[in-house]
Amino acid sequence: MTSPLQQKLKVTGPVVVTANRLGDGAVVYRAADGTWTKDLAVAVVVTTTPAALELLAAATTEKVAVVDAYVAPVELTTQQQVLPGNLRERIRSSGPTVALPGQG
Amino acid sequence: MYIYDDFDRTLVQERVREFGDQVNRRLSGELTEEEFKPLRLMNGVYLQLHAYMLRIAIPYGTLSSDQMRMLAHVARRYDRNYGHFTTRQNIQFNWIKLKELPDAMADLARAGLHGMQTSGNCVRNVTTDQWAGVAPDEIEDPRIWAELLRQHLTLHPEFSFLPRKFKVALTAAAHDRAAVKIHDIGLRMHRNGAGETGFEVIVGGGLGRTPFIGKTIKPFLPKRDLLSYVEAIMRTYNQYGRRDNIYKARMKILVHELGAEKFAGEVEEEWQSIKDGPLALDPAVVADIAARFRYPQYELLADNPSELARAREDNRFRLWLDNSVTNHKVAGYAIVTLSLKPEGGPPGDATAAQMDTIAELADRYSHGEIRVGHEQNLALPHVAQRDLPTLWRALDGIGVATPNVNLISDIIACPGLDYCSLANARSIPVAEEITRRFRDLDLARNVGPLHINISGCINACGHHHIGHIGILGVEKNGEEYYQVTLGGRADDSAELGTILGPAVPYAEIADVVEDIATAYLELRARPGELFVDTVQRVGVDPFRERVYAAR
Structure with missing residues (x-):
């Protein structure tokens, strides 16, 4: 598939900036204070292309903390809970949809 | 080893x-x-x-x-x-x-293990028959030649920055278990009329976005010329392979666009200039490599020992024996396949505990040796037949004795969207669900040998094009869909599968596989007609009607 890293950015709903942490590859999200968090609930959510580009630009200036930052869709529930916006992001957030061997 | x-x-x-x-x-x-x-x-x-x-x-x-x-x-x-x-x-x-x-x-x-050349635009791991050296139907042990190629092509300065990745496979058996026709270079050992062994050279095979079955450009290459001829192929690819478009950079595209004949001509011209140079193989070099393959000191044993006859009275043992145990070239010995395809489990995965136990069992029953096959199963290559009942109990105890080898639940699958950043759709849960649908081994045995291959994207790591039933995950409007092909095969008569019809959603793909299996049971000419032969005989239309009539 075309990687989210290669897709032209067109924001039509709520999005966050996500990446993989350099040291261990863990999935992280850009937080309001400019740090990276594993907790999607505290990620900065924006809803316009300029805002997403600004967030991404700030994120990609960091060359050591994370790898491959990109803009990912999220859903906001009526209680303003932030959920991953598609299956790929759900899997990145929650892990494989199948039991890991020996742990099923 | x-x-x-x-x-x-x-x-x-x-x-x-x-x-x-x-x-x-x-x-x-x-x-x-x-x-x-x-x-x-x-x-x-x-x-x-x-x-x-x-x-x-x-x-x-x-x-x-x-x-x-x-x-x-x-x-x-x-x-x-x-x-x-x-x-x-x-x-x-x-x-x-x-x-x-x-x-x-x-x-x-x-332990002598590494990840060199397992990715990147270089020559990848050279693969061969997992039963090499012990298969009764082979001319000679192909691993000697695989090792020779490995040594020559590891960190080869000229071939470390190829246009794209490059895969080589070889077999020396009558039945191709290494899928050589879907590799950039496939080598098949033959014996000529003079009794000499050499290589049929097949080029330009590969799957992915643009699949091709390889074409033979040299029916018989003498052994002394293996390195020089491979070198000539790779120089030709390195010179003419496209570097401007990643989707057209594999050698299969070059062979297709030039035509196999013209490609072979280019290779021949290059080869003539180097064939009698330093790459002409010195028999002493080959002998040195061959000498470093150590074979067990086999005991003098007879086939079908009494231990086996008694154990066969146990139905579960008999099912496993008939399914997962293969003849060995030495009397009294057997090759045992360990199924890494448990019901409801991910294909090809093994836990650390299973690996440790398999190592221990290999020491005890297989002269310390284990094999890994491209079907994502393991094998113990040197098992005395008298030990089979004891070994079976141990393998059964760790869940690697499911008697489904080559059956519909012996599914080849890539990691898919559960792990892979390139995938469009999941492979593992589809495979797991199909194994549940065919958990009844009587049903699976009735269906007979049937290979399902699942890829989570067009890169085809699960080799879906050559599955008897191929399943390709695609994305449509953010949802997972699966395109089905029928009639692919990777053996001596390698063919790409034919698309059955429109892709079906995730929730229906296991139902579709069941429908295909049911249709096959009705369509086959006789119980022994293999699924893939039925597809070849009747085409995909009767399967298409069955699958889409109710959808």
């Missing part, structure tokens, strides 16, 4: 030190990701959805018990207690931390 020497050990250890330094420089920020990425790829390190993935080569699918123990150790210490055996005789660890990679690689190197 092949015995590595100081040169091999030094090379691997030097690479570990070099890569450890590169990792440290990346972690400190001295190297950017752009600079580091090609370096990590040269060592088999990918960044996947959740973590780094480390791919380790298992050259020609041969693994010692000590190496298997080391894989178990890495799984336990650096990963999440399991590994995934791939379709190219590699193993992948899915949860490796970059900062721990140098230590993991140093541990692996102690």
Whole structure:
């Protein structure tokens, strides 16, 4: 598939900036204070292309903390809970949809 | 087993030190990701959805018990207690931390294992028949030639920056178990009229976005010319292969666009200029490599010992024996396939505990040797038939004796969207659901040999084009869909499957497979007609009608 890293950015709903942490590859999200968090609930959510580009630009200036930052869709529930916006992001957030061997 | 020497050990250890330094420089920020990425790829390190993935080569699918123990150790210490055996005789660890990679690689190197050339635009792990050296239907042990190629093509300066990745497979058996026709170079050993053995050279095979079955450009290549001819092929590819478009950069595209005849002509011209040079093989070099393959001291045993006859009275043992045990070239011995396709489990995965036990069983019953096949199963290649009942109980105890080898639940699948950053759709849960649908082994045996291959994207790591039933995951409007092909095969009569019809949603794909199996049972000419032969005889239309009539 075309990687989210290669897709032209067109924001039509709520999005966050996500990446993989350099040291261990863990999935992280850009937080309001400019740090990276594993907790999607505290990620900065924006809803316009300029805002997403600004967030991404700030994120990609960091060359050591994370790898491959990109803009990912999220859903906001009526209680303003932030959920991953598609299956790929759900899997990145929650892990494989199948039991890991020996742990099923 | 092949015995590595100081040169091999030094090379691997030097690479570990070099890569450890590169990792440290990346972690400190001295190297950017752009600079580091090609370096990590040269060592088999990918960044996947959740973590780094480390791919380790298992050259020609041969693994010692000590190496298997080391894989178990890495799984336990650096990963999440399991590994995934791939379709190219590699193993992948899915949860490796970059900062721990140098230590993991140093541990692996102690057992002669490494990730060199398991990714990147270079010659990948040379693969062959997992039964090499013990199969009754082979002319000679093809691993000698695989090892020769491995040595020649490892860190080969001219071929370290090819237009694209490059895969070589070879077989010396009457029945092709290495799928040589879907590789950039497939080598098939034959004996000519004079009794000499040599290679049929097949080029331009490959799957992915643009699949092709390879074409023979040299029906019989003498052994002395193997390196020079392979060198000539690779020089031709390196010179003419496209570097401007990643989707057209594989050698199969070049062979297709030039035509096999013209490609062969280019190779021939290059070959004539080098064939009698330093690459002409000295028999002493080949003999030296052959001497470093150590074979067990087999006992003088008879086939079908009394222990076996008694054990056959146990129905479960008999089912396993008939399904998973194969004739050996030495009387009184057998080749045992270990199914890594349990009901409801991910294809090709083994836990650290299973790996440790398999290593122990290999020591006890298979002269310390294990094989890895492209079907994502393992094999113990040197088992005395008298030991089969005891071995079966031990294998059954760790869940690797499911008697489904080559049956519909022996599914080949890539990791798919559960792990892979390239995937469009999941493969593993589809495979798991199909194994549940065919958990009734009477049903699976009635359906007979049937290979299902599942890929989570068009890159085709699950080899869906050559599955008897091929399943390709695609994305439509954010939802997972699956396109089905029928009639593919990877054997001597290799063919690409034919698309059945429109892709079906995730919730229906297992139903579709059931419908296809049911249709086959009605359409086959007789109980012994294989699924793939029925498809060839009747075409896909009757299956299409069955599958889409109710959808």
